[in-house]
Amino acid sequence: MRPEYLKVPLPSGENYAKIRQTLRDRTLFTVCEEARCPNVAECWGNGTATFMILGSNCTRGCRFCSVTHGNPIPVDPEEPEKVLQSVKSMGLDYVVITSVDRDDLPDQGSSHFARVIEKIKGSGVLVEVLIPDFRGQVELIDNIIAEKPAVLAHNVETVRRLTPLVRDGRAGYDQSLDLLRHVKIKNSGQITKSSIMIGLGEKDEEVTDTMHDLRTAGVDILTIGQYLRPSKKQMEVVEYCSADRFANFEKIGMRMGFSFVASGPLVRTSYRAAEAWAKGRFLND
Numbered sequence: 001m002r003p004e005y006l007k008v009p010l011p012s013g014e015n016y017a018k019i020r021q022t023l024r025d026r027t028l029f030t031v032c033e034e035a036r037c038p039n040v041a042e043c044w045g046n047g048t049a050t051f052m053i054l055g056s057n058c059t060r061g062c063r064f065c066s067v068t069h070g071n072p073i074p075v076d077p078e079e080p081e082k083v084l085q086s087v088k089s090m091g092l093d094y095v096v097i098t099s100v101d102r103d104d105l106p107d108q109g110s111s112h113f114a115r116v117i118e119k120i121k122g123s124g125v126l127v128e129v130l131i132p133d134f135r136g137q138v139e140l141i142d143n144i145i146a147e148k149p150a151v152l153a154h155n156v157e158t159v160r161r162l163t164p165l166v167r168d169g170r171a172g173y174d175q176s177l178d179l180l181r182h183v184k185i186k187n188s189g190q191i192t193k194s195s196i197m198i199g200l201g202e203k204d205e206e207v208t209d210t211m212h213d214l215r216t217a218g219v220d221i222l223t224i225g226q227y228l229r230p231s232k233k234q235m236e237v238v239e240y241c242s243a244d245r246f247a248n249f250e251k252i253g254m255r256m257g258f259s260f261v262a263s264g265p266l267v268r269t270s271y272r273a274a275e276a277w278a279k280g281r282f283l284n285d
Contacts (some may be wrong), residue, residue, distance in 0.1 A: 014255040028164045033048035050096040050130070053116055054109045058100035064157070064197065066230030072104050075112055077215050080119040087125055095151070098130035103170065108132070110140035117147040126150040128193075130269055138182055144188050151221065153193035153269060154179050159206035166200060166235070174191060177217050184218035190275060191259075193221035198225050198245070201238040211253055222257045224249050225267035241265070 037108050055073040058065070076082070087095050097116055102109035113131065116189045120127050128151040134140040144152065156176045163173040176194075183192055194214050198207060207224075214222060224246065246263045253261035 007196050017080070024209055050098055050165070051086070052098050052100065053079055053083065054099040054102050054112060056100070057104040060101040060170060062157075062166065062171070063202075063235045064166055064169045064227060066234060067100060072100070072102060075102075075105070075109065080116045083116055084119045084123060087120055087124065089118075092125060092128045094128070096128045099132060101132045101168075101170075103135070107140055107143075108134050108137075110134055110143040117144070117149055121147065121149075129153065130155070133171060133175055133179055135170060136172075136178060140204060141179060142186065145183055145190065148187070148190070151193050152190045153195070153221075154267060155195040156180075156193070156210060158197055158208045158212075159201055159202045161206060162200055162202055167196045177213055180214065180219055181217040188218075191221065192217075192219045192221050193223070193269070195223040195225070197225060197227040199237050199241050200228065200235070200248075204245075204248075207249060208252055211249070211256060211258075215256045215258060216253040222253050222258045222261045222263075223267050223269055224253075224263040226265040 052067075054075060057068045057070060057072045059070070059072055061069045083097070097113070097120070099109060099113055109132075113129070116129050117129060126145075127149045129144060129149045130153040131141075131144055133154065154176060157163070157171075158171065160173045163171070180192055180194060183190055196207065196210055211222065226241055226246075227237055229235065243265070246265065246267075250261045250263035253263065
């Protein structure tokens with residue numbers, strides 16, 4: 001039985017309706033809807049959203065994710081401009097951009113992703129990105145780094161032992177760490193971010209080991225949240241974790257030297273993104 005803390009308001013309100021209509025009008029997607037994020041009512045109500053580019057269909061099949069898998073749609077060359085116009089109409093000054101995996105494309109969508117960043121940054125809006133692993137190909141990752149987003153995030157998702165059970169076989173624990181490490185080597189001033197889900201059967205020491213691995217890779221910002229099963233098609237929740245467990249990980253993370261740690265049941269990668277960026281910037285200034 002789900003605990004009380006997982007009860008969230010149904011999406012409603014003027015800002016929510018406006019954002020939803022703006023996305024529909026421009027045939028844009030958000031991870032908020034595709035991944036069935038529990039914070040959609042709060043975030044959209046506050047006028048913020050995480051845009052998901054490169055279509056709504058992912059070429060990967062991670063066992064925790066409800067984003068549609070397979071049969072990727074053609075890339076829309078007008079998408080960078082459509083996202084920019086949506087950002088302007090919403091009045092955003094900080095925007096998060098993520099994407100599905102596009103293993104079907106020659107550059108896995110890296111250059112298109114870079115064009116979206118360039119377009120939005122050109123309007124003076126701060127851009128945070130949550131990127132795929134691009135199968136560890138550094139030249140594709142470098143396309144993103146070159147655009148100097150405010151925050152560059154990539155999620156390790158879970159502990160090393162559970163990675164083969166949770167993530168698609170083309171992903172990998174070390175591949176994700178290598179990506180994050182490469183970003184810092186390429187640009188030491190780039191603020192980086194990652195996220196861990198708990199409630200999948202991991203042990204506390206495995207979580208702290210993962211946190212240590214991320215900090216050793218130079219990650220500045222960490223989010224830790226409860227895994228919630230989006231539908232019966234995804235893997236089951238092993239444990240609904242206590243508030244004390246989340247609070248303990250937050251304390252450990254701050255002691256490790258992360259500039260910002262958000263740890264709680266409903267925390268997701270983009271949770272309090274602008275606040276996390278501000279604290280990360282302070283650390284790097």
